[in-house]
Amino acid sequence: MIALGGSIGTGLFIASGSAIHTAGPGGAIVGYTIMGIMVYFLMTSLGEMATFLPVSGSFATYCTRFVDPALGFSMGWIYWFNWALTVAVDSTTAGIVMNFWFPHVPSWIFSLVVLIYIITVNALAVSAFGEAEYWLAIIKVLTVVLFLIVGLCVIVGIMGGQAIGFHNLTYKQAPFVGGAPTILSVFLVAGFSFQGTELVGITAGESATPSKSIPKAIHSTFWRILLFYILAIFVIACVLPYTSKNLLGSSVKDITISPFTLVFRRAGLAFAASAMNAVILTAVISAANSGMYASTRMIYSMAHEGQAWKIFGRTDKRGIPIYGLMASTLVASLTFLTGIFGPGIYEFLIDSSGLAGFLTWMGMAVAHLRFRRAYQAQGYDINDLRYRASFYPVGPILAVILCAVVVIGQNPTAILEGQWQQIILTYLSVPLLLVLWLYYRLRYHTHLIPLKDVNLHGGQLKHNKVI
Structure with missing residues (x-):
């Protein structure tokens, strides 16, 4: 259910509209499908490692143990910072969404309420987080199911008057608009939409039966993406x-032109805007909740690997990494800078947090390639693995290539035109990752771990040594 909640958010409810406008219905479906397949491969890679070695904050630990401690260190800190910033972004977004109903109340007040709620849930037992995510996910899933039913009724004419049919799928330049470049732009939107599905691996260390629950969650990922994203885009495009200008303008700042809202209105449901605003508020809170959980567990895991201060590895009597939670809360408090310096800070937070997800996905794929090679180099039989990734090594190799393409293609115009401010905002995570990697490697003289020396079984790894 955590993975389910992580894959449904504003990327589906809002950004899918701009993808259809940019690349046409065919281009949007192809782009989301390819990215969805890549995410499925990534999840199977993570699943193979997580069922073999279930730990909280998993993939940074895997980079540390299977590749190079410097890579694990840099990936872990980037991922922690990314999710902590995401909490700030989503808390700010919640304030913007609430202004739909209360336009005269400062948005930072609502952001504060949401942040306090997120901190409270994560400060309680892990079961409190799971329970909250379960019900938030249920709301999102039911909304998508209702949307698909209503949308199909509109297409065949049961609701909204005359049947629309499939005419819009081939309208003017549709189904494909702009060719390969526009499909590449959909990769960016789809990738951001799917970020969060890796949370199934982050939670592995706290799962009662990881060898059973993780593969089950991973296998449902592909079908979930197919059902919720591809069918939803198909319905919207029909x-x-x-060419609708409303699709291009889809934004959390104007929920009345969310593609979901437009379809519900087309069906004659007058309450569509308020209902979708409530659902999107739910999605934003869910994303913030997951972000706080992921960032807290990541810094906790790094502390146990000797890559963060020991204090972050301590827990309270309920098993909560309370000091890690406090560190994540400190970064999340950047939310309130938007009330001081204006909307420019909000855009900066979004740009800063966006690219890191693709970088960590690349690290995840590289770790899996190294894990499988080390496993075989040390004489183990892959048939003994509790769970094996699908289509190895094609899956992780494809993931590395696609993620690299997406990273490079974030803002090519700024690079070609030498717009340094935009380049810094867009690609900030890349030099930060390199600086962290170089710092750790030079300080502790780490190196790429030989396959036969890779630590496959337990023990705390610190600076290339098992202790």
Whole structure:
């Protein structure tokens, strides 16, 4: 359910509209499908490692043990910072969403309420986080299911008057608009939409039966993406022509032109805007909740690997990494800078947090390639693995290539035109990752771990040594 909640958010409810407008219905479906397949491969890679060695904050630990401690150190800190910033972004977004109903109340007040709620849930037992995510995910899933039913009724004419049919799928330049470049731009939107599915691996260390629950969650990922994203985009593209200016303007700042809202209105549901605003508020709170959990567990895991201060590895009597939670809360408090310096800080937070997800996905794929090679180099039989990734090594190799393409393609215009401010905002995570990697490697003289020396079984690894 955590993985389910992590894959449904504003990327589906809002950004899918701009993808259809940019690349047409066919381009949007192809882009989301390819990215969805890549995410499925990534999840199977993570699943193979997580069922073999279930730990909290998993993939940074895997980079440390299977590749190079410097890579694990840099990936872990980037991922922690990314999710802590995401809490700030989502808390700010919640304030913007609440202004739909209360336009005269300062948005930072609502952001504060949401942040306090997130901190409270994560400060309680792990079961409190799981329970909150379960019900938030249920709301999102039911909304998507209702949308698909209503959308299909509109297409065949049961609701909204005359049947629309499939005319809009081939309207003007549809189904494919702009060719390969526009499909590449959909990769960016789809990738951001799917970020969060890796949380199934982050939670492995606290799962009662990781060898059973993780593979089950991973296998449902592909079908979930197929159902919720591909069918939703198909319905939107049938009901609304790709030339609709409302699709281009889809934004959390104007929920009335969310593609979901437009389809519900087309069906004659007058309450659509308020209902979708409530659902999107739920999605934003869910994302913030997951972000706080992921960042807290990541810094906790790094402390146990000797890559963060020991204090972050301590827990309270309920097993909560309370000091890690406090560190993540400190970064999340950047939320309130938007109330001081204006909306420019909000855009900066979004740009700063976006790219890190793709970088960590690349690290995850590299770790899996190294894990499998080390496993075989040390004489183990892959048939003994509790769970084996699908289509190895094609899956992780494809993931590395696609993630690299997406990273490079974040803002090519800024690079070609020498817009340094935009380049810094867009690609900030890349030099930060390199600086962290170089610092750790030079200080502790780490190196790429030989396959036969890779630590496959337990023990705390610190600076290339098992202690």
